Amino acid sequence: MSAAESILAHDDKHIPGHDHGAGHVKLQYHAGLPLSNPKLIVWLFLSTEIMFFAALIGVYIVIRFGALVWPMPHDVHLSEPIGAFNTFVLICSSVTIVLSYEAAKANKASLAKIWMVLTFILGCVFLGVKAYEYKAKFAHGIYPWTPHSPIYEKPDYNYAQAIRFRLDAIRQDPTSGQKLLDLSAVSVSERLPSIPEQLTPEQYTLINQVLPIVTAELKKYEATSKEAQAQATELSTNLTAQNLNPANLELFRKTIWPNVLKEIEVKKSQTTFSKEDLEQFAHLERVIAIANAPVTVANPEAQNPAQMWEAAELIMPAAPVHGSPEAKSGEHKTGLNDHFSWLKLPVLIPGGNMWASTYFLLTGFHAIHVIVGLIIFAILLPKTLDRRKAGFIENTGLYWHFVDLVWIFLFPLLYLF
Amino acid sequence: MSDSKHAPVVKPLTGAAAVDHGHGHDGHYDHDDTLAHGGDDHSHGGLGKYVAVFIALCVLTAMSFATFSDFWPFGKHVTWAFMMAVSCTKAMLVILFFMHVMYEANWKYVLTIPAGMMSIFLILMLVPDVGLRNRWAADERVNSMASERDLNPKQSKHSAAHSTPAAATTVPHK
Numbered sequence: 373m374s375a376a377e378s379i380l381a382h383d384d385k386h387i388p389g390h391d392h393g394a395g396h397v398k399l400q401y402h403a404g405l406p407l408s409n410p411k412l413i414v415w416l417f418l419s420t421e422i423m424f425f426a427a428l429i430g431v432y433i434v435i436r437f438g439a440l441v442w443p444m445p446h447d448v449h450l451s452e453p454i455g456a457f458n459t460f461v462l463i464c465s466s467v468t469i470v471l472s473y474e475a476a477k478a479n480k481a482s483l484a485k486i487w488m489v490l491t492f493i494l495g496c497v498f499l500g501v502k503a504y505e506y507k508a509k510f511a512h513g514i515y516p517w518t519p520h521s522p523i524y525e526k527p528d529y530n531y532a533q534a535i536r537f538r539l540d541a542i543r544q545d546p547t548s549g550q551k552l553l554d555l556s557a558v559s560v561s562e563r564l565p566s567i568p569e570q571l572t573p574e575q576y577t578l579i580n581q582v583l584p585i586v587t588a589e590l591k592k593y594e595a596t597s598k599e600a601q602a603q604a605t606e607l608s609t610n611l612t613a614q615n616l617n618p619a620n621l622e623l624f625r626k627t628i629w630p631n632v633l634k635e636i637e638v639k640k641s642q643t644t645f646s647k648e649d650l651e652q653f654a655h656l657e658r659v660i661a662i663a664n665a666p667v668t669v670a671n672p673e674a675q676n677p678a679q680m681w682e683a684a685e686l687i688m689p690a691a692p693v694h695g696s697p698e699a700k701s702g703e704h705k706t707g708l709n710d711h712f713s714w715l716k717l718p719v720l721i722p723g724g725n726m727w728a729s730t731y732f733l734l735t736g737f738h739a740i741h742v743i744v745g746l747i748i749f750a751i752l753l754p755k756t757l758d759r760r761k762a763g764f765i766e767n768t769g770l771y772w773h774f775v776d777l778v779w780i781f782l783f784p785l786l787y788l789f
Numbered sequence: 790m791s792d793s794k795h796a797p798v799v800k801p802l803t804g805a806a807a808v809d810h811g812h813g814h815d816g817h818y819d820h821d822d823t824l825a826h827g828g829d830d831h832s833h834g835g836l837g838k839y840v841a842v843f844i845a846l847c848v849l850t851a852m853s854f855a856t857f858s859d860f861w862p863f864g865k866h867v868t869w870a871f872m873m874a875v876s877c878t879k880a881m882l883v884i885l886f887f888m889h890v891m892y893e894a895n896w897k898y899v900l901t902i903p904a905g906m907m908s909i910f911l912i913l914m915l916v917p918d919v920g921l922r923n924r925w926a927a928d929e930r931v932n933s934m935a936s937e938r939d940l941n942p943k944q945s946k947h948s949a950a951h952s953t954p955a956a957a958t959t960v961p962h963k
Contacts, residue, residue: 419900434919464843467839476835525935680941780879780880
């Protein structure tokens with residue numbers, strides 16, 4: 373019996389407002405709106421979601437158009453074709469969910485399930501592509517970190533200091549420190565086969581790069597005799613101060629350094645470096661030289677923007693500009709951070725921090741909504757998707773279409789603007 | 790999951806009590822009540838319509854992606870206006886057809902028209918206030934934020950084309 377018939381079939385006592393047999397007034401029940409409660413709730417929920425994303429997109433607009441500089445897509449390794457592909461994937465999933473609803477309405481349960489499975493798969497494809505994009509961002513130094521993100525805004529002494537701090541942190545760390553040491557050792561052994569009469573600051577820097585090996589050799593020397601201990605301590609102190617007196621220099625040149633070179637030869641036979649490794653390491657030495665160059669009256673160009681940009685280009689070259697010859701040839705310039713994954717030097721992207729904040733905020737919240745949609749599909753999939761489930765599927769479809777709508781707006785805002 | 794019963798449209802006592810359905814075909818109680826529908830229990834032109842909307846969406850996506858290609862001749866503001874127009878068109882297609890709003894009853898106007906009026910009003914009020922406020926910046930911000938002169942000299946010719954309107958004027962300090 374339908375609802376209306378059941379109301380009409382009730383006797384007068386059950387109709388609200390009736391005066392119990394005294395008269396003929398029959399009040400009928402009308403819904404406030406001609407749609408079911410679940411659907412109304414979903415539309416109300418979507419209106420709150422609109423407010424939610426309107427706030428986030430409004431934040432992006434205010435920050436983006438209030439920034440003096442904003443990175444180009446190639447500066448932050450953003451790929452528009454991947455964004456367009458994701459848009460296409462979500463549009464397809466919108467079509468499949470509405471076809472699933474139509475099939476369920478027509479009581480074709482297995483067809484509805486097939487479309488639902490397709491929607492689920494397409495949603496997973498979207499998330500997979502997004503994960504790939506995020507991985508690319510993280511690999512290029514675009515992620516949050518304390519106390520400062522790896523992204524620096526200005527090519528100045530703060531960036532140089534950040535590079536020096538990162539290199540110190542690498543030297544402290546056992547695994548990456550060892551890799552850095554091995555590479556440095558190869559280069560140093562070639563550039564400093566013997567110690568000259570006078571050591572220049574660059575040569576002190578070279579010795580400093582293999583300091584752990586030198587310290588180990590000094591310890592071995594200390595163990596030989598009592599005077600050796602005092603000598604070794606004095607040598608070590610003066611080496612740090614870059615101020616070896618002739619006696620220390622003699623000891624260093626005759627005893628310590630040849631042993632260091634022997635040690636390096638042993639290491640070289642154990643590890644092999646490719647030509648590219650050594651080429652990239654030469655770049656790293658240039659970066660270290662730039663970051664360490666003291667800013668003095670004699671050298672006022674040290675750590676100036678041109679030098680810091682040179683270092684930044686070596687660390688992470690920007691992706692080729694769309695339409696340029698480099699882009700057409702398809703080659704991807706590798707920088708230090710690409711080649712040595714353990715290096716993770718700070719990168720220089722003016723406007724990059726705000727860009728990263730808004731990008732991850734918008735796409736992250738959207739991805740969370742996609743995951744929630746996938747959970748709802750996963751709940752629906754084990755069920756029989758016949759006419760009784762058509763309402764559930766319709767409301768799920770409303771939510772999923774909203775997620776697609778948000779992406780339709782996010783795609784041009786983030787990728788194409 | 791049982792949905793609430795659709796309101797029975799019985800012969801009304803007064804004309805105003807009748808429930809109006811937008812397209813004249815209302816969900817009578819003598820149809821299957823277990824359907825939760827806002828009055829749309831026929832298939833609205835079926836698969837062909839959905840395919841047509843899908844193709845239109847793909848074409849629109851390709852058009853917005855065309856702004857990224859080498860052959861796009863227009864400037865920045867025309868490009869942005871075009872992309873927003875394309876996005877709004879795609880959004881309307883999804884809303885009207887995939888979310889079936891075209892076939893819903895008049896309540897959709899009750900929801901959308903006041904909301905639309907308020908959002909336009911909001912934008913008109915906020916753009917001159919918040920939107921243009923960033924042309925002025927406090928000292929702390931100017932000192933630590935990146936500016937035009939921090940751009941890579943090798944790329945600056947290209948990046949300058951992308952710079953925001955605020956950068957064209959010097960940033961006065963507050």
